[in-house]
Amino acid sequence: xxxxxxxxxFSAAIILLSVLVITRRNPVHSVxxxxxxxxxxxxxxxxxGAEFIAAIQVIVYAGAILVLFLFxxxxxxxxxxxxxxxxxxxxxxxxxxxxxxLLLIISSLRDFLLGPIGKYSVEYLRKETxxxxxxxxxxxxxxxxxxxxxxxxxxxxxxxxxxxxRRVKSH
Amino acid sequence: xxxxxxxxxxxxxxxxxxxxxxxxxGEAFRMxxxxxxxxxxxxxxNLPVGxxxxxxxxxxxxxxxxxxxxxxEAVFLYPWAVVFDxxxxxxxxxxxxxxxILLVGYIYAWKKEAFVWD
Numbered sequence: 001x002x003x004x005x006x007x008x009x010f011s012a013a014i015i016l017l018s019v020l021v022i023t024r025r026n027p028v029h030s031v032x033x034x035x036x037x038x039x040x041x042x043x044x045x046x047x048x049g050a051e052f053i054a055a056i057q058v059i060v061y062a063g064a065i066l067v068l069f070l071f072x073x074x075x076x077x078x079x080x081x082x083x084x085x086x087x088x089x090x091x092x093x094x095x096x097x098x099x100x101x102l103l104l105i106i107s108s109l110r111d112f113l114l115g116p117i118g119k120y121s122v123e124y125l126r127k128e129t130x131x132x133x134x135x136x137x138x139x140x141x142x143x144x145x146x147x148x149x150x151x152x153x154x155x156x157x158x159x160x161x162x163x164x165x166r167r168v169k170s171h
Numbered sequence: 172x173x174x175x176x177x178x179x180x181x182x183x184x185x186x187x188x189x190x191x192x193x194x195x196x197g198e199a200f201r202m203x204x205x206x207x208x209x210x211x212x213x214x215x216x217n218l219p220v221g222x223x224x225x226x227x228x229x230x231x232x233x234x235x236x237x238x239x240x241x242x243x244e245a246v247f248l249y250p251w252a253v254v255f256d257x258x259x260x261x262x263x264x265x266x267x268x269x270x271x272i273l274l275v276g277y278i279y280a281w282k283k284e285a286f287v288w289d
Contacts, residue, residue, distance in 0.1 A: 046176055056246055064242040068235040074227040135250030139262050147265065149247070150272040153240045157276035160236035161283050164229045 003047075010044040025082060027073040031066065038062040049122055052130040233285045244273050 017037040024030040038061045045054035125133050138146055212219050247269065255262055280286065 052250070055249075060239070060242055060246055064235075064239040068232075068239050071227065071231040071235040075229060075232060077226055079222070131250045131253045135254030136257065139251060139254060139258055139265060143265055146247070147268060147272070150244075150269045153243060154272055154276040156236060156240050157273075157280055160233050161280055161285050164233050165283055165285065 006047055007044075010040055010047060013040045014044065025086075027076065027078065028070070031070050031073055034069065035062055035066055038066065049125060050130065052134055230285075230288065233280070237280060237285070240273070240276070244270070 014037060017033055017040060020033040021030045021037060024033065038057060042054045042057035042062070045051075045057055120133060128136075214220075248266070251262060251266055
């Protein structure tokens with residue numbers, strides 16, 4: 001019972017906060033609601049037993065990515081942004097598309113079948129703890145994707161500098 | 172549901188109650204006698220000059236991006252540190268490769284003067 005209550009709270013809060021994020025006029029307010037949204041997502045992950053993902057959600061998303069969002073918002077010309085009309089003139093089209101996607105999701109939900117429980121069951125994770133279980137797989141079986149991740153991060157550094165540094169030099 | 176996180180939940184609830192309680196109590200008991208000068212933004216006693224919303228330098232974007240990248244790098248170090256004893260030298264070498272690749276990005280940022288503020 002208490003579990004359903006927790007899940008209901010987190011789901012409802014996530015939906016409400018998502019709506020708040022996309023409906024605020026001031027982008028800084030949107031980012032602040034998003035911070036709360038990220039914390040609730042972390043709570044949902046924790047509730048699902050994915051402790052490591054929950055910690056990462058707080059450290060990376062609520063910590064780093066939100067700072068990035070905030071800086072990007074502060075780079076914009078907010079005064080102009082607040083005056084411009086919002087993109088809601090074609091909302092009937094958006095509504096039809098969203099309703100279609102929702103219908104698609106609902107109709108495909110019935111075809112989800114629970115497979116046999118694999119090696120990484122909840123009990124196994126509880127015994128080994130999340131971080132150990134992840135580390136054991138990530139640094140042996142998924143060695144190549146792990147090293148590729150470093151290249152992706154390298155591309156992010158170079159991309160940011162190439163994009164932003166050129167403008168600094170031009171004036 | 173991992174029950175060992177219950178203290179954190181209780182802590183969050185107390186924090187929320189404390190924050191909200193302080194605001195509501197203040198709202199209920201403080202005197203409200205506003206006038207135009209009182210409602211002005213406070214700028215160390217001077218009259219406010221210009222708009223509060225200024226566009227930030229693009230350099231903040233680079234700093235934020237570098238922060239994200241090295242934050243993610245640090246995240247990869249946590250499970251590595253936990254299982255280091257079990258995998259041993261192999262884990263050490265792969266992490267050295269991982270860090271060297273990111274070090275290339277760090278040196279690139281350094282040489283491109285991403286850390287310089289003039």
